[in-house]
Amino acid sequence: MMEKDYHLAELNNQSDALDAIRKLEQQLTKTYGSEVALIAYAADADNEKDKA
Structure with a gap:
């Protein structure tokens, strides 16, 4: 399982x-x-490709 990075x-x-x-x-x-x-966080854009 890959760890995701997040930002505010x-x-x-x-x-x-x-x-x-x-x-x-x-x-x-x-x-x-x-x-x-x-506090709301969003996944970094680089991690979006990991969902596919």
């Missing part, structure tokens, strides 16, 4: 994705009882 996902122009992340953060914070922050 650039979601600045992805309002739907940001809204979904914020909503899930709120739900997890309520469930967990402490503030939860989610």
Whole structure:
């Protein structure tokens, strides 16, 4: 199994994705009882060919 490399996902122009992340953060914070922050990562482009 090949190990994948990731970088922070650039979601600045992805309002739907940001809204979904914020909503899930709120739900997890309520469930967990402490503030939860989610971080989005994306696979490096070089790793995309490994999926094929």
